[in-house]
Amino acid sequence: MADMVNPKDNQLLPAEISKHIEVLLHASESPLTANTLKKQLSLTEQELVLALTALKQRLTDGVLCLCGTASGYRLQIADHYSPFIQRVFPQRQERLSQALLETLSVIAYKQPVTRSDVEYIRGVTLSSNILRQLFDKGWIMENGYKETLGRPALLYTTAQFLDAFGLSELAELPPLPDLSPFNATV
Known part of the structure; x- marks a missing residue:
């Protein structure tokens, strides 16, 4: 747990906050707004931006990506997997x-x-x-x-x-x- 906390001010680092954001986005049925994320995680605007950047970076090599929409942030399957999904689940088209x-x-x-x-x-x-x-x-x-x-x-x-x-x-x-x-x- 020591590597997740900044020893200077005893706060979570952006990489760890990004994991909390990811958990909330997985659990949510709809996109979450920046205000909701800041409120639920007690973050400043700067902390949120750093954590979202860290999350986006961490997801770059995975199957999910962070998507900002009009309703807020959500996790979705990376675009380059669309042909595979359409082939396996043609009824979804x-x-x-x-x-x-x-x-x-x-x-x-x-x-x-x-x-x-x-x-x-x-x-x-x-x-x-x-x-x-x-x-x-x-x-x-x-x-x-x-x-x-x-x-x-x-x-x-x-x-x-x-x-x-x-x-x-x-x-x-x-x-x-x-x-x-x-x-x-x-």
């Missing part, structure tokens, strides 16, 4: 339709948007089934109304959307390609 992905992309990049905004950008009528699937997954929500005729609902993405795609904020979405050459020819 969920196919998302092109229309669903296009709709989700429009909402994510252009939010807040209305249903008619999505239809205009995609150039096709939006199926109620697609919106229902996105609502059922918890990836989008209605929040407010556009101040226009009919007061259509405004659509936004949710923290569950960010979590599902391993993002902590919308700024992490890949940049949109430059489509100006295509727009000039139309």
